Amino acid sequence: MTLRGWRRRAEHLPELMDDPACDPAGLERTYRAFGTINALIAGWRRVYTRDLRPHLRVRGGGSVLDIGCGGGDVARQLARWARRDSLTLHVTAIDTDARAIAHARTGAATGVTYRHASSAALRAQGQRFDVVVSNHVLHHLSAAELAALLDDTEALCTGVAVHGDIERHPLAYAAYRLVTPRLFPGSFIHVDGLRSIRRSYTAAELAAVAPPGWTARRQVPFRTLLTWRAPRD
Structure with a gap:
């Protein structure tokens, strides 16, 4: 692909795991691999210590909503970190895919509840x-869907919101293509990861479409963070 081809999101590319008829065994292996992938590249430890923990410490803990929780590993990790910091935290992790929730519940952890639900349903x-968070959700969304998610987030969140995702970049694509082919056999990690990179927003694109009050920034390596803080009364 030429550099010109990276200028726009490849929103048309389907991800294998989003197919209701995809191979169940491959999907299960994919969910199991998310914990490793997210630990390596998602950067949630940094987000927790820098963006979430200072807000939660003021209250001694609080409630977190994880939208589009997938395999549930990020929700479990946030709950573990909070316990280590002596914070009383409850995480509600939701996904609109019942298969994701079924898998996430097999790894249930203290302080985490999994629900088959959407952000719109919880808002209603x-x-x-x-706190409201999501991991690797934004690249699945069209511009209209992104706007709806951010609107739901503002209605649901009383404190801090962080939506973390991949940043579209040819170097990220090249590195992922080189490293992942043999790491997660029988899963969709390699194919879907490459498609996810091509579907992803850049920080500049997120800044251009986000409503007032939202901030888009980059986080190394090849990450975007879209953040919001509820206005004080």
């Missing part, structure tokens, strides 16, 4: 959370 119920 009037639920509120101190």
